[in-house]
Amino acid sequence: MHKIAVAKGDGIGPEIMDAVLKIFTAANVPLEYDVVDMGKWVFDKGYSNGMTPEAQETIETLGILFKGPMETPKGKGVKSVNVTARKTWNTYANKRTFQTLHGVDTVFSKAGITIDITIVRENIEDTYGGIEHMLTHDVALCRRFITRPGSYQVIKYAFEMAKKKGARRITCGHKSNIMKITDGLFLEVFYEIAKDYPELNADDVIVDDLCMKLVTKPDLFDVVVLTNLQGDIVSDLCAGLVGGLGFAPSANIGDHISIFEAVHGTAPDIMGKNIANPTALLLSGIGMLRHLGLMEMAAIIENSLLYTLESGVHTGDFGDKAIPSLNTTAFADAVIANFGKLPAQNAKPVLANLYVTPTIFKLDKNPMLESIDDEAINILGADFFIETNLQPTEVAEKCLKHTLTLFKLVTVTNRGTQVWPKGSVFTNLVSQYGCRFESIDNLPLTQVDILELTKRMMKDFKVCSYELLNQFGYKKAYSLAQGQ
Numbered sequence: 001m002h003k004i005a006v007a008k009g010d011g012i013g014p015e016i017m018d019a020v021l022k023i024f025t026a027a028n029v030p031l032e033y034d035v036v037d038m039g040k041w042v043f044d045k046g047y048s049n050g051m052t053p054e055a056q057e058t059i060e061t062l063g064i065l066f067k068g069p070m071e072t073p074k075g076k077g078v079k080s081v082n083v084t085a086r087k088t089w090n091t092y093a094n095k096r097t098f099q100t101l102h103g104v105d106t107v108f109s110k111a112g113i114t115i116d117i118t119i120v121r122e123n124i125e126d127t128y129g130g131i132e133h134m135l136t137h138d139v140a141l142c143r144r145f146i147t148r149p150g151s152y153q154v155i156k157y158a159f160e161m162a163k164k165k166g167a168r169r170i171t172c173g174h175k176s177n178i179m180k181i182t183d184g185l186f187l188e189v190f191y192e193i194a195k196d197y198p199e200l201n202a203d204d205v206i207v208d209d210l211c212m213k214l215v216t217k218p219d220l221f222d223v224v225v226l227t228n229l230q231g232d233i234v235s236d237l238c239a240g241l242v243g244g245l246g247f248a249p250s251a252n253i254g255d256h257i258s259i260f261e262a263v264h265g266t267a268p269d270i271m272g273k274n275i276a277n278p279t280a281l282l283l284s285g286i287g288m289l290r291h292l293g294l295m296e297m298a299a300i301i302e303n304s305l306l307y308t309l310e311s312g313v314h315t316g317d318f319g320d321k322a323i324p325s326l327n328t329t330a331f332a333d334a335v336i337a338n339f340g341k342l343p344a345q346n347a348k349p350v351l352a353n354l355y356v357t358p359t360i361f362k363l364d365k366n367p368m369l370e371s372i373d374d375e376a377i378n379i380l381g382a383d384f385f386i387e388t389n390l391q392p393t394e395v396a397e398k399c400l401k402h403t404l405t406l407f408k409l410v411t412v413t414n415r416g417t418q419v420w421p422k423g424s425v426f427t428n429l430v431s432q433y434g435c436r437f438e439s440i441d442n443l444p445l446t447q448v449d450i451l452e453l454t455k456r457m458m459k460d461f462k463v464c465s466y467e468l469l470n471q472f473g474y475k476k477a478y479s480l481a482q483g484q
Helices: 013-026 040-044 053-062 081-088 148-165 182-194 207-216 228-241 279-291 295-310 328-337 392-400 447-457
Strands: 002-007 031-035 064-067 093-099 116-122 132-134 140-142 169-174 201-206 223-226 249-253 258-262 377-387 407-414 417-420 432-439 462-472
Touching (some): 002 053, 013 279, 013 328, 053 064, 064 279, 081 258, 093 228, 093 279, 116 148, 148 169, 169 182, 169 207, 169 228, 201 207, 223 228, 249 279, 258 279, 377 447, 392 407, 392 417
Parallel strands (some): 002 031, 002 064, 064 258, 116 223, 169 201, 169 223
Antiparallel strands (some): 132 140, 249 258, 377 432, 377 462, 407 417, 407 432
8 A cells, every 4th residue: 555645636636536536436446545734725834835844745755646626826926736736746847648539529539630648848948937037127037948957857758658659759848939948958969868868759740730730630640749839739739639738637757756636727716616627637647557557557447437428428528419428436436337338439448457566765865956067168259138218220339348358349139139230220129239249250158258347338338247258169059130
């Protein structure tokens, strides 16, 4: 008997969690549940991360969290407890499986198109770092982090999962045609890892084209791996293909801790009415059982759920309106009553349990993710982001005074578009410019050189921020301006 942490959630969370645990109990699933305090009501008690210290300790000790939907209070400046949990415990891979469920009608099921897509979303980095600043009254900045080690973790997981699944295809969704360095790095790591999996058909698709293809020919895709924000959007799109978020399970996989959850909302309008649909949370729980090696029980419960749906049993949010809907408790009872029955389509093989008590990791320091690179790193200049309402030529004239013997002014941009030395009077401006200084003859610079230039620039402008222009080996590690 293994113990896991359970957080019932907000809104309809306790109702659907109780229904799922009732099904698990009826199936004699060998789990014990330690209920922990997380969610909106914990925020309201003054815990800014949405969980009590005792809850965090329990989850870190047990290694598995099964959670219901949770609400983040609006207008209180606090971060989402869902995102905080994923990032705190480095659950770097968000796996969401979308499959045709017979009894859940969609335009694709009516057309006889079977969907079986697994989205693997990077779960830690990207804009979900939530690092934002107002640089001027009119200009907001969000920092987007894509790292080589973080990309490696999630993409390696996606390939391993695709191999075990027997996938025919694994696709990287990206926007590296625009974000050439950040998405370009993610795509580069994808193809580096693909070399180790010659049996898998690995390819890539620009994310907007991916979305178009998903809503026209979703059966073309099998496993798709994406960065965080793009993965968030695409996974919700895929939920719409199979009936909505009420049928979308979610697993957040890490090396030490994993979280299984329903990603739909808390539905406060139906809270306490016992009419919520527990299917998404049940599917997430079935994924958790397989993660724990409880293969036989996972298959029995999933086959029963598929048989139940196929039979026309439904809650009020879907299904044949000519058939009376069941409440949450009755739906769970129907699944229990159908244990041992197989659906006519897509029955899951009943495999022997592989359950082994997991190793509990005790860490005494934070793991440092770092790729080894022997290439020389040189500083070739800096981008200065300044606040001013001067015209581009006036900005350039002031900057040119500070070039002296080490630097040359290469370009002046506004919102990423070059406005000096070439530009157009039709380019609208905001009161913040980017001024790029590079070293003369590409000679290496020091941080002290950049600091001296910063001090000189501050005599004429408010310097909001600056970024070093690095070169790794012979590769410049910065992008050109639009129009440069």
